[in-house]
Amino acid sequence: MRPFLVVLCISSIAAAAVAASISTECVTEEPPSINIYDPVGTAVAAPVVKIRNGTIIGSRSGHVDSFKGIPYAQPPVGALRLRPPQSINRPFGTIKATSPRPTACPQVQNLQLNLSSLPPELEALVEDMLELPEPQGEDCLTLNVYRPSGATPCSRLPVGLWIYGGGFQNGATQLYNGTNLVNKSIQLGQPMVFVAMNYRLGAFGFLAGKKLQKEGSTNLGLRDQQLAMHWVRENIENFGGDPFKVTIFGQSAGGISVLDHMVINGGNNLYHGEPLFRGAIMDSGSIFPANSVASSKAQAVYDQVVEAAGCSNHFDTLACLRALPYQKFHAAAETIPDVFGFQGVDISFLPRFDPNDDFFSESAEVSIRCGNFAKVPIIIGDQEDEGTLFSLVQINITSSEELVEHLRTYYPEIGRRTLAGLVSKYPNHPSAGSPFRTGSENQVYPQYKRLAAIFGDLVFQWPRRTYLSVAAFQVPAWSYFSSYLYGTPVLGTFHSTDILALFGGGIGLISAEAVDSLQTHYISFINHLNPNTFSDSVVAETADQSREPLIPQVFLGDDSGGSVIDSLNRIRNWPRYDETRKLLNFGNHSNSIIRDYFRKKAFEYYVHHVEEFRF
Structure with a gap:
């Protein structure tokens, strides 16, 4: 088949697939078109979506619209560092969500993995897979949305909500381009919306210990993910998605996170009386048995970060960690051995249960054994x-x-x-x-x-x-x-x-x-x-x-x-x-x-x- 015929074929499939999902009874007012300019100065019509907090301007590639770096929470910086995520409570105006590389949450460098035993081409592939995303920073709680370009609030397409992996210490939305998957869904006549969220990693998202337990500030990365799910429930219809047809899926630490979202809150995944998700996919990750947030191992990790940060002699070590400059706190977090260290998959930063908190009150294997999980x-x-x-x-x-x-x-x-x-x-x-x-x-x-x-x-x-x-x-x-x-x-x-x-x-x-x-x-x-x-x-x-x-x-x-x-x-x-x-x-x-x-x-x-x- 000649190339131009392929384009025509896909275009027809896209139009038919999206049109078929739109109810004839649904009427919606589209936002006015906005032009953006490509690198050579040509005006290009950009997709525009209005949500509760403002207007989002995206970009278009073929038959897929993308919106990158949409904030779903207040920046977890300053006094909000090492605290549960907070919803955005004020308008943010207009956001140009077209960055090819939205800010990734702070990562941990994999320094110990020795790839010298691999053939050169395989070594290059693994190194590329492990390359850290840039830029990085604490103001990272954003998500990306990919949709068929014909989608409207009336389309109500099913949604795949992606949670990336990386040992709870690496990963970013920018590493997962949803265009290919959405294009495939169009070709199959089963169009879908793809969403991926950033969440805090390492010590920024999964530091535990008794002080954080007492404050209720544990499992912050999981709490970030759940707040992103709330955002999807409240906003995805404006992008053409159906907020009641969400499947959460993830790989490695993302798969573990998916399992955890099925057991937190005692297996109750309701939000305003309706399930946050109706299906789940777990790739290379599920139950991850872990000791509590106050266990000796969790406390030892906290104490090591505190010592590396120079906060050991402070009366309030947690307040000291929050007051540190970003680079100093990041450096202290990197003193903890990473997932590819000598002990293999001995992950130090990970979801841990807290018997004093209904959010994640028991280890996942106990919840599963007792039937306390979302039945999807x-x-x-x-x-x-x-x-x-x-x-x-x-x-x-x-x-x-x-x-x-x-x-x-x-x-x-x-x-x-x-x-x-x-x-x-x-x-x-x-x-x-x-x-x-x-x-x-x-x-x-x-x-x-x-x-x-x-x-x-x-x-x-x-x-x-x-x-x-x-x-x-x-x-x-x-x-x-x-x-x-x-x-x-x-x-x-x-x-x-x-x-x-x-x-x-x-x-x-x-x-x-x-x-x-x-x-x-x-x-x-x-x-x-x-x-x-x-x-x-x-x-x-x-x-x-x-x-x-x-x-x-x-x-x-x-x-x-x-x-x-x-x-x-x-x-x-x-x-x-x-x-x-x-x-x-x-x-x-x-x-x-x-x-x-x-x-x-x-x-x-x-x-x-x-x-x-x-x-």
Whole structure:
């Protein structure tokens, strides 16, 4: 098809899709058109949206309007540092929301990750994925909105509300361009609005300890996210979205955040009597068992930040932290080891429960076990080799005994016998480790693949399976297992590669077919709370794609005798997760179905000790 015909085709689909979503009974007054000027001085009609606090001027690219850097809270600076976010309570006039790089919240530099064992092209990719966004600053509580350019307040399109990951220490809205996803939704005839919010990170958003607990100023990053949800409820209709058709979705720390929003307030997700969201998607993150905000570990982190900031001798250490210049407080926060440090995924800044506060009163695994969570349809899944990226630093671990001792630094309150029991469930042979299904290859150091398998299971696979063992019998649930980077040296299908697939940035590494498959299922779910609702024409175009070899579960370390049970058309029929425990296995050119039984004995051991494995 010639390029100009492609443009005409997409334009027709866009117009038809958006028009179909508009009620003939709905009448709205559009804001007057405003011209902006491109770099060569040409006048371009800009989309304009009026909301409660003012007027937002965006930009247009093809068939997608974008509005970047819209404030949803008062700047958390000065006296508002380390306090819950405050709604904007006054008009802000007119905002030109066209910046390509809205201010990111303060980040933590990843200094310890050693990528020298990777091939040069893979090293460059990972470095690019970990590059910190700029500019950064405390005045960062903004969000971005992407919509089909024909959308109006009458369109009432479903909304995907994105929460980025980054170990609760990195991430920004500017890293996630929603244009590709919205364009795909238009092509599928299922248009949607995409929203992404910034939230405070590191010590700015997740510092804990007794002083902050007493003041009610804990889990600030989660509170930021919830205030952004309130903003969506109150304003997204003006952008063409339906405030009652919101799906929250996120990856890594964003997936953990999504799970947390389903359990905070005792699982009550109502706002003014209506649910804030009707569906949830969790990529590579779900339950994250954590100790309380007043635990010894949380207090030790607070005390270290206070000491590094020079506030130890002050009568009110919290007031001292608030009075510090931005750069000095930021430097104090960076003295805490990061997520890619020697202890791997030993996250210091993260959501922690507070038994004295209804907002987040119990650890997530307790809420799930007791049924205290929002009952909404879900998608949840992981990558095959989640733990590899976090295991590149610990090169001096050469034996089972050293591995157990290393895990004791990671979980200091767990006895050596318990940790030795966990390690024993993972064979001391590289063929059983991660990246899985690669025999004795990719063993960077003697315990690398074994540690990667343990990290991937403890932090990602087992919490997902634990959550599903309860939720899948109470709500519609679909789960997946991604293997599209099988064979990638050292890392396999590693943590965060789902981002490349979801936002279409991995072409060349991840196939166009894999990107199309993931995006199509997600857009279907956001529109209909079912990942299998799409046009027959889309299925027909992809039905003849080649199929990859299916995954024998024995190579996943399975000890239950399970096996691949079926092949699957690249698009059609993602089965619900139920007592059969079927997972959709995303491959690079085709999908298959496997059962969620791999490494059964290790999982049963984890479940028996789950509350001991808190962070």
